[in-house]
Amino acid sequence: MKHRPPLVRRTTLAAIAAALLLPGAAWADLPMTYLITNGAAANPLAHLGWGLMGLSVFVIVFIALAVLIGIWRGRRSWPTDAAGRPKLLPGVNAAPFVVIGVCVSIVLLFGSAVWTFFTLAHVSQPPKDPAITLDVTAHQWWWEVEYKHYGQKLRTFVTANEIHVPVGEPVRVRLISPDVIHSFWAPELFGKMDVIPGQTNITWFEAAKAGTYRGQCTEFCGLQHAHMAFHVVAQPPAKFHQWWTHQLADAKQPVSPAAQQGEKVFLHHCAVCHTVRGAGGPDIIAMGKLGPDLTHLMSRHWLGAGTVPNTTGYLAAWVENAQSIKPGIDMPTMDLTNRQLLDVVAYLQTLN
């Protein structure tokens, strides 16, 4: 299976996009479009999309022209009746026109259906058995990602809202919901698959090119449905392996006094919901499961499921009062002193 359409085709597609709509020229830069894709699970969908869209535009133009010409023809001379309006006439028998139109429609529909079924068969399974299996658990309103299986390795770890994958490798995703229905979707890489409590849906994707791809929940899941994004970071296999090995490791012990103080604050205020592997000591550990695993928080680029970038300012604001950024989430407004806040942020920033 090819991982990307041939260059010529891509250029043609881009040209059609540009011709259709001026902003289309810039579509390649838009992170959520699915007409210019980068993966084996999404490319056939894009081809089908362009094809059916082309046919659709043709049909719209054809019928619209037919209506307009029909109206324009209406200006031709026509006998009038006593009231001065165009005279009522039986009209020619135009039923053959309807028959021809319907027959052509049937042929076009049949062709579209065949193309659809071939595409469906083509993308319903990955091209080869995926080396990586992920469990993605969709929560209101964030994504928990557990790396279950990588090649022969069975060591697991948990992260959140950011999925790293090696370029050119199919990835199997098992979708789990502990609460309501969500939908897992990164348009440049794969079509939607709903995440439904009571059943585990399985999907797959494969990134053809290194880069960061945006995804978002698309099944309405409550108050903060709008802020339930995630990112897929596709890396060359060597870099991915490096990332994977790093994620397996526990968090390092904090060194600076502020961070050490911050760890204490974290253990008392945050650890009931958040995990940091390796934090704490024999009497207290951070193994909370209600919120995202923060063991390698600083390796992630976003906070709050793609809501704000992971910068010092946003991190502090989030810790202090996440409700002001993403109202309605489970994370409470933390009652921290300024000192505690600075310390805990200093600690979190050691979690690279």
Next chain:
Amino acid sequence: MAEVPTYRTPEVITPTRDFLDKMEEMWSDPPGIIGWLSTVDHKKIGRRYLVTAFLFLFVGGLEALIMRLQLAQPNEHMVGPHLYNQLFSMHGTTMIFLYALPILSGFSNFLWPLILGTRDMAFPRLNMFTYWTFLLAGAFMYIGFPTGQGTDVGWFNYVPLAGPMYNPGPGVDIFSLGMIFLGISTTAGAINFIATMFRTRAPGMSISRVPIMIWGTLVANIGILFAVPAVSLDFFLLWLDRRFGTDFFNVSGGGHPLLWQHLFWIFGHPWVYAIVLPAMSIVSQCLPVHCRRPLVANSAVILATILTMVLGFGVWVHHMFATGLPVIAMGFFSAASFVIVIPSAVSVFAWVATIWTGRPVFTTAFKFFAAEIILFVIGGVSGFMTAAVPLDWQLTDTYFVVAHIHYVLIGINVFPVIGGIYHWFPKFAGKMLNEKLGWWNFWLMFIGFNVGFFPMHISGLLGMPRRIYTYPAGLGWGDLNLVTTIGAFLFALGVLVFIVNVVVTLLTGKRAPANPWDGDTLEWSTSSPPPHYNFGVIPHVGSLHPLWEDRLEKSEGRTILHEGLKLDEEHEIPGTTILDAEADVILKMPGKSFAPLIMALLISGVFIGMLLEWWWISGAAMCAMFPALLYWFWPSAEVGRSPKESRA
């Protein structure tokens, strides 16, 4: 409807002035509030449906405009998620359930007896009852919203989000009970339309002479009869889950959330056809009048309408292509969704051929109907794209589908409805709507609609999900959404011009002649507005185009309008046979009554008691229904009079 054997053979008369005065008095309602509350006149009921549904359209439109302001730019803070989620839920619910079907019921209630050449619907009191229950169910569904307790999980109401665990508030209970309540109205209405079509057509209107508008509504109502039980059951099961802790949809109790979706869409997709087929049949009926020729391929379009409704029950899974169903199953439903395009193509080509081979008159009504063809095709092909399973995995739940649903519901419902009001306003109100304002009305709506809704296709193709209250910058959605918002306001302005036109026309418009467009069907043979009794004598129908037959070459028979059966002993209409429409009975129609209103109020009581869990209210209301039904069905002396007495 009390059936009385044909104990007399009515004489055939040509009505005199005195006779018509007598009929007018017999069929009119007492003045004032008493007459207003007790009437069973189908024309008044039809007008009330139209006005009430239009008010709901207005409210739903305001909700949409607030959402459009919020979405006009990225990261706006005009409304928060709590209000936004209620707005889109109430907007969808209002438009789909409280506007789209009731407005068509308004047309049908008003027009059916006139088009069928009779004096009332088959069950006049049931007819009044369906209006009252619609009104009260609509009010019921709105009781939560003004206090911030409206449903906030969308009109599709997916569980478990709508279940007791994630949505304990009253909003979903109000919505669930309201839907069951509204289902009573819809079902009763459907039964009434079906009985009216099959038993009360004018003599001679055999099945092949039934105008196409009747077919569209009939087919839709047969569909409703099969579809509504699924959704009523769905909401009832949900209510049990929410209030009594049953586990129909609860995973930990062995239930499954997809059960909700199957039951909902088995109803939901046929419902889409129920709210577009009658509107399409309005186009099929009226467009030829403004094109000065009969509809091309009339029978094929009728058969296509029936086929659409039948196939419409076999495509519901295309709403669930992303739920992880087996590939083979999806392939089947995908194929069915492609097939359903074919009957739609029949209608489109028939309309285009009618314009081509006719001589269009550029009335406002014609513009709306011609626009409908183009909007229908746009909404149709976007639906065709979503029928392709793998492509739908990308398209579904994005703004592409929002664009699709609005092209379908506004393009194929609102445009024909507005066009139909221009067309039939002479009958509804006895006046002609202003064509100058009509020009503004049409172009503002048409341009506003396309400026507003076409860019939604593109924001959808750029990946914008539905039902988000805000979105970040940098995804290419901002400018498109701004254009959409501008278009939405233009469209709203067009609707406002329509309202102005109606008000101005009612106040100052010129009186309409009986048949201003030279229409072909029987409603145009009565005065504008029609008298209370519709027809002084019941016409005898001789062809599909009763008022055109002397001008069309191959007319099968002759329609007789000015002499007919003398049916003047209280509210009488002829009952006719199903296929050939031969008169076989004189139907004694019930007259005015408070019983429909009382029954509707008692049903409201049942549902209010269920909502508040004050069971004694529900119990008391149910007990009171027995005497109310006795009152409803109490034989009246007038109806029961023997021929001898009534002649005396």
